[in-house]
Amino acid sequence: DIQMTQSPSSLSASVGDSVTITCRAGQSIGIYLNWYQQKPGKAPKLLISSASSLQRGVPSRFSGSASGTDFTLTITSLQPEDLATYYCQQSYSHPTFGQGTRLEIK
């Protein structure tokens, strides 16, 4: 299985801030990396696929990038509704998820 290491495990930021979440793959996965948002008590929601392709309806303040085996999710102009846990997931082989990043809004 391909291990996905996500950091930080939690972070706190204020409305209007920008935050970055990082995910590192245990081996080369090309751009087969997806990002999900899971709000408390809800199912996950796909935000970004193929490292940087924003899903329809997802605000443009969300963006993704890749560099080798390192991937980042950036949220600019943080909003109160962005309170959630964010997961990366590789789709290069049988899916594996990062351990999640809990985002708290100050």
Add this chain to the structure above:
Amino acid sequence: EVILVESGGDLVQPGGSLRLSCVASGFTVSTNYMSWVRQAPGKGLEWVSIIYAGGTTYYADSVKDRFTISRDNSKNTLYLQMNSLRAEDTAVYYCARAPTVTTNFDCWGQGTLVTVSS
């Protein structure tokens, strides 16, 4: 509208069995890549199993030889048969759709809770 609705979660004793169902609407299960993903209480997401459009199935090592994924095309429904259940199988089980083999799960059900306890 694309919708997935799971059912079948329950309290079951260790060693017991359970079958989960996931009814799809707005798309055809048999032409998509359908998975089960679980989430233990307070924990992260863990992929469990997938059935390809062509019918090939795969399982996580943690459930191999105990769980079976299947589908009923006439009912547009996905199933997960779970046998020899263990306490560590306790989780919310989600069904999820990936439109291609590169498993971008673009649609998820609301989840169904399986509790394994005596």
